[in-house]
Amino acid sequence: MIRDARVLRAGFVPQEVEHRDAEVNHLSSVLRPLTDGDPAETAIVTGPSGAGKTCISQFVTERLREEALDIEATYINCWRNYTRFRTLYQILDDIGRTIDIHRQSTPHDELIDRLQQYDGNRTVVILDEADQLEDTSVIYDLHSLPQFAVICITNNEEDLFGRVDDRLVSRLRASEHVRMDKYADEQLFDILSARVRCGLEEDVITDEQLYSIADAAAGDARLAIGILRTAASTADREAHGRITDEMLSDAATAARTQIRQKSLDSLTPHQRIVYDIIKDDGPVSPTGIYEEYVEEVEDPRTKRTVRTYLSKMSQYNLLVAEGTSRDRQYTLVTEATPSPTT
């Protein structure tokens, strides 16, 4: 029933991108100078999650590499923990300059020097989720090196600009912007059916079912494909000839909880306790949370630290903060469960 599992995987870059011609052309034109060996501007790609930012960035760079021999590309996901050191390290690793670098005992400056001295091919560096960088100076580091072309991918450009220093902001504002929106349901449907054509046998899933996936995913292509993948693998495992509606709705909830679980697993015990307090007590004020927290643990951390936990968890989309100042309250992110119809 599964013909080609690759096309359903997260991170698969298709041969043809649906409904993103303008954005693809725009980004291509920014990177075009590279094919003549010239430096290219920094590009910023913004849009909500699952809008195809990562996909078109990789698609464009791959196509560029088909056209010109001497272009390298490296993809870095800055999501979580990506410090300046690790980012630089990974870039160097990808271009093969880490042979004699020791993971834990090399100064930053040494890494920068390596990059500066790099005299190999022009390289496209895709910084995915760049707004998640702990230390945005990496962008600055790269920006000033002509042999690297940078694509910064971010959900929200203000989040990114708010965290880089002023020198860079003005330069980034001047750089090329590719803005993307959520997919409409029909577009999502087209994307899904293209994947189904390559990935699944015939008649495994109906058009109506694809529409209901598109609807549940609310414009998020990554989520939509995730749902399709999970449902397909259930059907495959149970040796069912086709995907049932029940598998689909299970897959939809699974896809959501999976994302949440991943974030949850990365919490420290103390953070987890704070999370559970909010889960059990519903909307709580920061002081309420802290008092409860002090009750529950042996060696409580400071208030400031708990505040850091709270803002971290909101960033991970586990919590939402409502209200400002004194009436601020924290709640768990309400599970969005869009119903198939309506």
Next chain:
DNA sequence: AATCCACAGGAATGATAGGGGC
């Protein structure tokens, strides 16, 4: 209107862990 209070989050600092060089 002035003041107070709870809160958010930046910056600097310190403690601790772990890898490599010697």
Next chain:
DNA sequence: GCCCCTATCATTCCTGTGGATT
């Protein structure tokens, strides 16, 4: 084993904000 490096986490101090209190 000691020294040097970085990472990571917590703490302390501090500034800014906005609603509440007087």
